[in-house]
Amino acid sequence: MDAFRLFIDGAFVDTQxxxxxxxxxPSTGKVFAQVPAAAEAxxxxxxxxxxRAQRGWGRLPAIERGNALRKLADIIERNAERIGExxxxxxxxxxxxxxxxxxxxxxLMRYHAEWARRIEGELIESDTPDETLMxxxxxxxxxxxxxxxxFPIYTLVRKIAPALIAGNAVVxxxxxxxxxxxxxxxxxxxxxxxPAGLVNIITMSHEVAEVMCTRSAxxxxxxxxxxxxxxxxxxxxxxxxxxxSLELGGKTPVIVEPDADLDVVTKSxxxxxxxxxxxxxxxxxxxxxxxxxxxxxxxxxxxAFETRHFGDRAAHPDRMGPLASAHARLxxxxxxxxxxxxxxxxxAGGYLPSGDGYFYPPTLLSACRQDMxxxxxxxxxxxxxxxxxxxxxxxxAMASDHQFGLASVVFTENYRKVMxxxxxxxxxELYVNRFPADPYQGYHAGWKRSGLGGDDGKHGMxxxxxxxLVILKH
Numbered sequence: 001m002d003a004f005r006l007f008i009d010g011a012f013v014d015t016q017x018x019x020x021x022x023x024x025x026p027s028t029g030k031v032f033a034q035v036p037a038a039a040e041a042x043x044x045x046x047x048x049x050x051x052r053a054q055r056g057w058g059r060l061p062a063i064e065r066g067n068a069l070r071k072l073a074d075i076i077e078r079n080a081e082r083i084g085e086x087x088x089x090x091x092x093x094x095x096x097x098x099x100x101x102x103x104x105x106x107x108l109m110r111y112h113a114e115w116a117r118r119i120e121g122e123l124i125e126s127d128t129p130d131e132t133l134m135x136x137x138x139x140x141x142x143x144x145x146x147x148x149x150x151f152p153i154y155t156l157v158r159k160i161a162p163a164l165i166a167g168n169a170v171v172x173x174x175x176x177x178x179x180x181x182x183x184x185x186x187x188x189x190x191x192x193x194x195p196a197g198l199v200n201i202i203t204m205s206h207e208v209a210e211v212m213c214t215r216s217a218x219x220x221x222x223x224x225x226x227x228x229x230x231x232x233x234x235x236x237x238x239x240x241x242x243x244x245s246l247e248l249g250g251k252t253p254v255i256v257e258p259d260a261d262l263d264v265v266t267k268s269x270x271x272x273x274x275x276x277x278x279x280x281x282x283x284x285x286x287x288x289x290x291x292x293x294x295x296x297x298x299x300x301x302x303x304a305f306e307t308r309h310f311g312d313r314a315a316h317p318d319r320m321g322p323l324a325s326a327h328a329r330l331x332x333x334x335x336x337x338x339x340x341x342x343x344x345x346x347x348a349g350g351y352l353p354s355g356d357g358y359f360y361p362p363t364l365l366s367a368c369r370q371d372m373x374x375x376x377x378x379x380x381x382x383x384x385x386x387x388x389x390x391x392x393x394x395x396x397a398m399a400s401d402h403q404f405g406l407a408s409v410v411f412t413e414n415y416r417k418v419m420x421x422x423x424x425x426x427x428x429e430l431y432v433n434r435f436p437a438d439p440y441q442g443y444h445a446g447w448k449r450s451g452l453g454g455d456d457g458k459h460g461m462x463x464x465x466x467x468x469l470v471i472l473k474h
Contacts, residue, residue: 002033007186009049010196026322027312038204043212049197054169066116087181094317105157112161139167141219149175162461245453250406253399257412272435278382282407282436294388305348332381339374400426405447
């Protein structure tokens with residue numbers, strides 16, 4: 001069985017006396033690795049080391065920080081398949097998809113390295129002629145990065161790359177469900193020769209995570225996770241008034257107008273709904289279809305869902321993989337059962353497969369209502385709720401009448417309706433005639449209960465900075 005060690009202050013530390021966390025392959029349900037559960041002393045060590053490293057790192061010219069990120073990106077690229085092998089085992093992804101995630105992380109790191117010469121302040125007019133106001137952007141200090149299980153390597157890079165280019169140090173807590181790829185990633189950190197303590201990667205219990213996040217040196221906590229996890233992190237932030245950046249739940253609505261290409265919609269919906277077994281924050285969860293094409297699209301979707309196979313992607317990479325855990329699978333199934341009991345029609349899927357692993361079939365529900373749990377709460381699985389509408393304004397209102405506001409989708413060739421949605425949809429992102437893919441030069445930020453702050457692009461990088469106003473008398 002594979003065993004791993006915590007990465008603290010530039011080295012893999014002895015963890016023989018620490019309790020261990022079992023890591024299971026979700027395609028088999030079997031334990032294949034163990035990682036250490038950090039003690040309070042470990043997180044204190046990591047935060048203190050990060051604080052020391054940040055002082056020197058933050059004083060470096062940004063171009064030198066950018067060069068260091070480029071070197072790290074080259075090393076990750078050379079080790080992408082090793083990272084992918086670990087990621088595939090812990091997540092149930094195919095080796096190609098897992099390796100591809102590492103490569104996408106490389107591209108993202110190189111993108112953020114280019115911000116080295118683009119971190120800008122402002123000159124502001126003073127009220128007097130012998131005075132200049134300068135607004136400078138500077139590092140926050142030490143950032144706690146809390147990583148989800150669904151894209152553990154890409155999200156790790158998504159957080160540490162902008163944090164580092166802005167001059168911060170980081171303490172990373174991977175998900176206990178998918179931690180092994182992060183420790184392989186840590187080997188790349190060690191090889192890159194970054195200052196000791198600049199990046200620390202440690203696994204821990206929720207209780208120890210609270211100790212880490214409430215240390216006085218933590219100036220920012222960035223999380224991708226559930227609304228409940230975000231509420232917990234806001235409590236941590238309150239202790240020291242640390243800055244929160246939260247990418248939380250989603251319930252992506254899709255509006256399908258009569259002029260949409262239904263074959264394209266069907267293919268796109270199936271791909272988006274079954275990618276990583278629906279465990280994607282921006283995965284389509286609500287489908288609003290114009291009544292004139294509702295029946296036709298429903299039949300196309302039913303045929304597509306019924307013929308989409310699932311299974312162990314190590315043996316069958318083209319199939320849909322498993323959910324993350326037995327608990328996740330039961331949660332999804334119980335939501336489907338409650339939806340049917342509440343009046344929804346089960347068109348496809350909706351059963352617990354026999355055999356090993358945490359698989360669940362692509363599941364299609366029609367005759368859903370706006371007030372149903374299956375429409376109101378995030379499923380985070382391969383389940384789609386379909387509802388008809390008669391008027392675009394009605395669809396737009398239903399799409400926006402929701403607690404979440406992360407991503408949204410409209411399929412239409414009518415530019416007036418596109419612009420109406422662009423101006424009125426209550427979500428941080430609108431995709432037109434395509435499904436969400438989070439372009440990293442954009443800004444991935446949710447409205448409402450979908451989060452605070454955001455990731456990607458210039459604005460995502462600036463999340464990791466704070467301002468200093470200099471009033472210069474001359």
